[in-house]
Amino acid sequence: MKNFSKIVAGLLVTTLLTGTAFSNELVAKAAVPNKITMNWNQQYQEIDGFGVSQACDVYGDQIYGFPQRDTIMDLLFSNDKGIGLSMLRCEVGNGLNMPTIEPQDGVWVYERPVSELWVINEAKKRGIDKIFSTVWSPPAWMKTTGKITNGGYLKKDCYRKFAEYLAEYVSAYKRLYDIDIYAVSIANEPEYAAMWQSCLWKPENFTEFLQNHLAPVFAEKNIPAKVIVGEKGEWSEAMVVNALNNPASCSRLDIVGGHQYSGSISPLTTAISKGKRTWETEVSDTGIYKNDIKDGVAWAERIHRFMSDASANAFMYWLGASYKTNNESLIRLYQDGTYVSAKRLYTMGNFSKFVKPGYVRIGINNNPVKGVYFSAYKNPLTGEFVVIAVNNTDTNHLFDLSLDGCTAGSLTQTISNDKENLTRYEDIISENGTFQLSLGGYSVVTFTGTNGSIRPEQRVWTITDELNDWKYIYSATPEWMLEGNDPYGGFEADPSRARRTAKSEQSLTYCFKNIRDFEAQIYFYKQFVGMKLYASIDGETWNPVGYEASRPKITGGYWEKTTIRPQGILQAGTNYLKIEFDLGDQEWDKHLAKISFDCDGVFVPTIHDSLNDWSKTDSHSVNWMLDADNAQSMEGDSSRARRTSASKEFITYKAGENKTFDTFCAKLYYFRGANSPIRFYSSIDGVNYTEITAQYSGSVDTGSYWRRMYAKASNLNCKYIKVEFDGGGLYPWDKQLGDMWINEL
Template identity: 35%
Template sequence: MISISGSGNAVYAAKNPQSPENVSIVYWNVEKQKIDGFGGSFAFHKGGSVMRLDEPVRSQILDMIFSKEKGIGLSIVRNMIGDGGIDDWGDSHYDGPTETIMPGPDKYVWDDDRWNKDEFDKYQIWIMKEAKKRGVDTFLSTAWSPPAWMKKNKSVIDTGETPNKLDEDMYQQYAEYLAAYVKGYKEHFNLNITHISPANEPELSTSYSSCLWTPEELNTFVRDYLAPTFKKEKIPSKIVLGESMEFSENYVLPALNDIKTNPYIDVVAAHAYQGLLDGDTTPDPDEFARSKELGKTIWQTEFMNQGNDKQTFENNTITDGLKYANLIGNIFDVTGVNAYFWWWPAANNGADGSDLIRLVNDGSDQRVAPTENNLFRVFKRFYTFGNYSRFIQPGYKMIKADKHPVNDVLITAYKEPRAGNFTIVAVNNSPENQTVTFKLKDFPGNTGAVVPYRTSASENLKKLDAIKVNKQQFSMELRGKSVTTFIPEKFQLPALPDLKDVFSSYLAYENNGQSPVLQVKKSSEGGKMITNLKNGSYIRYTNVNFADGSANGQADMRGILSMNARVASNGGGKIEVRLDHPKGKTVGIMEVPKMKNPRKWFTVSTMIDTNPTDGAYGLHDVYLVFKGDKKKNMFNVSQFGFSDGKLVQATKTE
C-alpha cells in the first residue's frame, strides 16, 4: 500500500487489496438527513475584533472563516439580537452586547431623526455583510434577553431580586419586536434574517444578558404570540426553538407535543455543554427522539472548550482537533443533526478555548478597550472542523458508510445529489497508521480519482496527491492521529495557503528545504529520520506563525514558549533555532549530549526567545541548524515540536 504524503497532482494506484475488516462500504442510495451547514457566532461585539484588524490581515481572517477556496467555508452566521442593556462588568458607559431596535415602548430607533444608522449594531452588520460577500446566506439571530423595559426586573441581567423573566403582559410586544427586527434589518441593511430564536439558554440566569423561560412558557409564547404575529406580518424567518445548554430536546418537548405549536417549529436547537460526558464524543441517540419522529430539523448551535481546565496547550493541538472531529462525525450520524456551530470562529478574548482563531491583543483590558495587534493564533480544531465544513456545504445529504471498518477509525460520508459531488471523512484516532479500503456502492458515473485533504499533528488540511479509483474503490493508509477528507478529483479545491503554527509537530523529513548533505532513512523508533548531519547543515520550515510567542495564550503564560527535538546521539552537538536564514537570529539552542547507545532516542529542548523586536514573534521561516565536531558522527533527528515552557534535557548517562 502506498502512503500518500505529497501535495502535487500525481495519481497513485492502491496496491495490495485489503482484508474485508478494513473495508468501509459507502452507499450512495442510502440517504440520511439534509445538511444545512456549519456556523459560528459573533455575539458580544466579536465582529469588531475582526473589523478592527488592518489589511491584509482583516481579509485573510474573513477568508479563513467563510471562504471554501481559502478557508473552512462556514455557511451560517449566528447573531445576537440587541437588548441595549449593560454588560456583566457593570461598565456604565457600555451600551450592552449590542443596541436594541426598541429602547422603549413603541419607540423604534429608525423612527428617530437622530438615529445614526452607520453606528447601529455596526460590528454584527459588518460581519454579516462580509460573510454575504463570501457566499453566506443563512443568518440566525438569537435573543439573549428581551429589552429591559419588557422584563419583570427591568434589567437584561440577573439582578438577584425580581425574577429575570419576560413579563407575561409583554408577550405580544416581544413577538412584534422580533418581527420588527427582521423587517428592519431587511429594510435598512439589506440583510435577510433567515432564522429567529427567541431565547438563548433559557434555563440560565446570569450577570450577562439572559432571561429565564420554562419549556411551557416557550410553547405558549410561540403558539399564541410569535407564530401568529409572524404569519400576520408575513415574516419569512424560520422559528428556532430550544438552544438550552443541555444537548437534548427537553426544552422543546411541550411545543413539539402541542398540535397547534408543532407546525411552527422549524428548527429544534440545543447547545452541547451538558448531556455529553467530559471527553465523550458520542451523544445519546435518544435525546432527540421526538424531533426525529416528527421529521424536525435539528441544529447544534453552540459549543467550545469551556472552563479553565480547557485553556491549556494540549487543548489546542491535534488531541483537541481529534476530539471535535469525532464529535462532529458522531453528532451527524448518531443524533442526525442538520447543522453544527462553533461559538466564536475568531475573536479577541481572554481564553484560547473559545475560538477557532484567537486574535491576539496588546495586553490592554479588552473588556474596556479591546486592542488587536494583527497577530493571531490558529488552533488544530480550526482545521479538523474544516475537514467537515469546507467540503460539506448546504444542500448535501449524509449517506450511509460502514462507520468503523477498523478499530479507532470513524468514517462518515455525504453527497451533493445534483452534481454528483461527495465527501468522505475518515478520523484515525490510533497513533498507528491504518489502511482502509473505501468501496463506492451505486455511485453515479465513474469516479476516476479522489483527492485527500489531511489534518494531523504535523499537517493543517494539507492537500495530498490524488488517489486513483479502480472499479469504484480506493485505498489509503490513514496517518496516525489524523483526519482525512476525500472528494472527487474533478471537484477538488485548492490547497490552503501555507501557514504553520506552534500547535503542530514538525517531522524532520517533511521540511521545506534542507542541506544537500542530509539524508532520510528509516528510524529504529519507526517512521523516518534525518541523518548524516554535518556541522552547519540545516533544515527549514517556512511561514511558521509564532503570533505573540505563546504556547498558551492566557495572560500569565504570555510569551512563554519552548521547543523540543527527538534525537538519537553518537558524538552529540547542538541544534540552533534561527529565524529567516541559516545565520539569522538565534532564538534557542538545544544541547544534544554524547551518548553511549547511538540507537537510543530521547528528547532535548530549549526555551525560545519570543521578544517582539527580533524574537520568535509573528511570522518567520525557521532554520534548525546543526552544530558539532566536524570529525564525528553527530546525531540523528526525527521530529520537532513546541510546548508551554516544559523542558526535557537529556544527560550523558542515558
C-alpha cells in the same frame, strides 16, 4: 561502456519477466486493510451547514478592530482561503453590548453597530449561506425583573410585543441593510439565569408564545424567517417537547436548537419524528488553552458524532475569533495584532470546506475500528461526494473503500494532522473499483470524488522493486537489512523495506539498461535528512542526481512518507542508480519502501545457467551436488551448486564452436560471510588456465546468516571459464553458485 552491464541487468530484469515468485516470511506479516463500503442510496439527513458566532456581544467589535481582520474573515468564511463556514450566528441585541432596536416600548432605533454590519457583510461577500440570530434576553422593559442580566422571565403582557419585536427585527434588517435573517432563535440557554444577558423560559411558556403570539404575528407580517426554539445548555429537547406535541405551536417551530456543554450526543427523537431540523448551535471548551492535533481530532470526532450519531443538520462552534485566552474560539487574537489558529479550526474545516448546505449524509461504516470514524455525504444535484475519516489514535490504519450504487475513478484527499492544515495530497486511484485509504495517526482526512468519474491513466513502470527480497539489488554496502516491523502502522502495513543496520553511510545500487526515470517511496522518522542519489553509465563514474520530494504525509508514531522523483532528465545511457543513506539520529531512521524504474530493461545473455541441472556445464569435479534446501534464505533460488566435501572443486564452461566468451556474471552465496574464496579462471585450450581478476559487488543479507554478491568480468576473449571453490571453509556447503550468465561472441 563495459559489456558486463548488459549481463547483470539482464539477470535482474529476466527474473521479473519470467514471473518468478519469491516467498518471504516478511510478506506473510502484511496487514489486511479493513473493508468499508459507502452506500450511495442509503440517505439520512440533509446538511444545513457549519458555522460560528461572531456578530454578537463584543466579538463583532473585537474582529472589526483587529489589524488583520480580512485575513481572519478569510480563514473563517472563505472556501478558497479558509475553512468555508456556511453559517453565521448573530445576536438580537438587547441593550447590553449590542443595542436593541426597541429600547423603550414603542420607541424604535434602527441604527446598528458598524462592527456588526461589517462582520455580516464580509461573511456574505465570502459566500455565507445562512445568517441567524439568537435572543440572549429581550429588552429590559419586557422582563419581570426589569434587567437584562441574571435571568427573569418575559412578562405575560409582553408576549405579543416580543413577537412583534422579532418580526420587526427581521423586517428592518432586510429593509434597511439588505440582510436576510434566515432564522431567529427565541432564547439562549433558557434554563439558566446567567449573570450575563439571559432570560428564563419554561416549556409551557414556549408553547403558549409560539401558538398564540409568534405564529399569528409572523403570519400577519409575512415574515419569512424560520424559528429556532431550545438552545438549552445541554444537548436536549426537553425544553421543547411540550411545544412539539402541541400541533399549533409545533407548526410554528422549524428548528430545535441545542448546545452541548453537557449531555450525550444522541438524536433529538421527538423533533426528528415531527420533521424538524436539529441544530447544534453552540459548543466550546472553557478550559486551559489548547492548540494541538489531539484537541483538533477530538473536535472532529465530536462533529462526526453530531452528524452520524445525532443526525444533526448543523454544527456551530461558539466563537470564530476572539481575545479569549481559553478554548472558546477557533482563532485566538493577541493585542499585538498577531493571531494563532487552533488545530480545531482546520479539523472543523475538514467538514465545513467540503460538506455544503444541501448535501445529504449517506451510508458508510461509521466506526469500523476503535478510535476511527467515517461519515459520507453527497450532493444530489451534481453527483459530488465526500468521505470524512477521523483517526483519533496514534496508529496508522488502512481501509479498502468500495462504492455501492455509484462509481468513481479517483478520490482527492485533504489532510489535517500535526504538521499540515487542510493540505491537499495526491489523488487516490481506484483499483478494481476499490480505494485504499491510509489514515495517519491523529489525523482528519477528507476524500472527495464525483459519481461517474473516469479512472485517470496511470504511469506504467518497467520494473518495480517492492523490497520484499534482494533480487533486484545489483550491489550494496554491508550494513543493510530488510525490515518487516510496523510499529504504530507507521509503514502502512508494508511488509518489507530496506534500511541501514549501522549509523554510517550505506548505499544500494540498481543496474538496468537505459534508466530514463524512477520514483521511490521513502519512510522517515521525524525528519528527512541524509539521502543522496547518484547515476552512472558504466558503474565506475558517478554523478549526483538532484531529486524532488513530495510533501511528507504523517503515517503513525512520528513516521512520515514521501515520494522521490528526479529533478529533470537523467543522462542518456544511464544504467546504474545508487541510493545512499547517511546522517540521522538512528540507523533505522530512513526506509526504502518501493522504487520503480522506466528503462529498456532486458539484456539477454547468451548463456544463463540457473544450476537446475548440469546441462550447460562442460565438466566438473567429483564432489558436487545441486542443493535445493533453504531456498527462502537465498531469495527463493531453488537450485544451486555446492561442494559435498571441504576440498578444492571446480566447474567449467566451454564456448560453442567458433565462439569465444566475452563476459560473465556469477551470483554467489556465502554463509556467515565465509571468506574462503571462489576464484575464476580463463583458458584458450582447456589445459592452461589464467586467473581472472573479477570485480565483486557488495554483499547483501538474504536471511539466516546468508549473504549474496555478484562477481563479474569482461573482455575475456577465452574458450573456457573455470569456477573454482577453494579448499577449507566452515562447511562443504558454505559457498554456493546460484546463477551463471555468460556472453559469447
